Amino acid sequence: MSAGDTQPAAQFSFAVRHAKRPAWALIGERLLTALIYACGISAIFFVLSIFVFVFKEAAPVLFSDRFDLRQFLFSEQWYPTSEINKRYGVLAMTAGTFSVTALAMAIAVPFGLGAAIYVSEFCGPRLKETLKIIIELLAAIPSVVWGFIGLTVMSKLIVQFTGAPVGVNILNGGIILALMSVPIIVSIGEDALKAVPDSYREAGIALGATRWQLVWRVLLPAAKNGLLAAVLLGVGRAVGETMAVLMATGHAVKIPHSILDSVRTLTANIAAELGEAPADSDHYRVLFLIGVLLFTITFFVNLAADMAVRGIRKK
């Protein structure tokens, strides 16, 4: 025992010496923190400015006497360049978007969820890694390449097998969009299945369930919110896709009657006509109004997907 230990505790008080950082470092850190806050808020700023700028270009025609919102939404007559009888009705394009998206989802949802279940529950770890990488690469194929495939490969196959007069139609666009939205459905769906606690699986196996029974009776009900989110994000991608449908669905502005009819979607209509519409003309502004419509649709689809995901987190 040294003598120091017997001394009262008060003797130990020592002056806390703050290492002084130079003023520029302190100011620099303040500025950086401010910059980080600004960047954090920038996402809100960008979303708002997208809406404001697109809406601003569309507003003059929306509030003018020449324009009838009901006609815009519910008329199938689209004659933007007619001399005497201009009509701006997007019903035919809405039907086009709806039909192509519906077909794409009819293919992509079962296959995508099936693939997600296989990757998550049925395959070994090594095959799983390989499949996930392939799915990631599938997701990276640019939409214009998909469109090109639809235009050259798929259209010939469709003419050959169905005897349709033209190969660029709902079927073509639907298949292409399905292949494009499968990766997102698989990866989000697999995340949702992975989020189901392992104790659920163990309980099922302990009761003697096979893996199929486990998937059908336990995992699908438990992960249904996440799977719904996966489907909704796939829908969002399909509705917003432009280049692939521009090249693969043909250019007929009419309500489709069969799966082999050509259609034009809302997105393809903007892409096809924006270059030809003179700036500040009614036609140009109506195209921006279609943009507002698309923005609104995808906003609500994404909001719904987000709420579905939030649903699983709360559990």
Add this chain to the structure above:
Amino acid sequence: MFAETPFVRDKRRSETTAKWVFFAMAGSMILPLLLIVVFLFVKAAPSLRVDFLLDIPRRGMTEGGIWPAFVGTIYLVFISLAVSAPIGILAAVYLNEYARDNWLNRLINLAVINLAGVPSIVHALFGLGAFVYAARFGYSILSASLTLAIMTLPVIIASTREALASVPMSFREACWNVGATRWQTIRSVVLPNSISGILTGVILQVSRAAGETAPIMFTGAVFFKAVQKGDLFAYNLNEQCMALSMHLYTISTQVPGVRESVPFATAVVLLGSVLLVNAAAIALRAHMRARKKW
């Protein structure tokens, strides 16, 4: 051993059936990719040589190479990422390191999700209204790059956040306990430990930006622009440029009489560069995971 009862046999059969059905579903989504890539390569073979990349389009774009489009895409990708990567990374730092769970940050999250879901053609409309007209950048590389930057931003935010969130909390706590400020902790502990994850996310966006067509179609990409063969400094910021994705669209839909292998070769170059960049990012991620110590 016990004899197999019919009940157990049915169970086993349904199990095997389910396994093969799901395998077929996964396979039928992946097989087309492989077939398509092979088909594109076969069709493109007559035109695929180095000179195709370095040459300029000739005879009204029906023959020749793709150099101006290739170099234009490089310009667009790098300028757009030079803008979106710093903003996106700092935004992710804010969301992961500074933000508390309050209404403002829920709003930011919602904004990021919706920004990611905005259709590419709406980005094009925004770029046209905001950069080309309102900011008076005109139809230029600058306008097109900024439009692409806003489009890639939400994905960079999301991937960077994931990388930051994978750094264990104890690392930060250790750093705070020796008296470091929040920013010092981020700079000396959080960022060095997540840099490869952040880079992977940014590299993945290189391929996404290179493949996009709609956002640049009306903001800065043109059908044709004359440049020197093999000239790397072909464009200025305030000029329009050609782009690979736009070029593929043009020669496959708008130009009559193109030699058949030329659009296929263009598609292969675009697809090949995108897949190469992605494979590099995936390899980087695998390398990083193998080295991770925690």
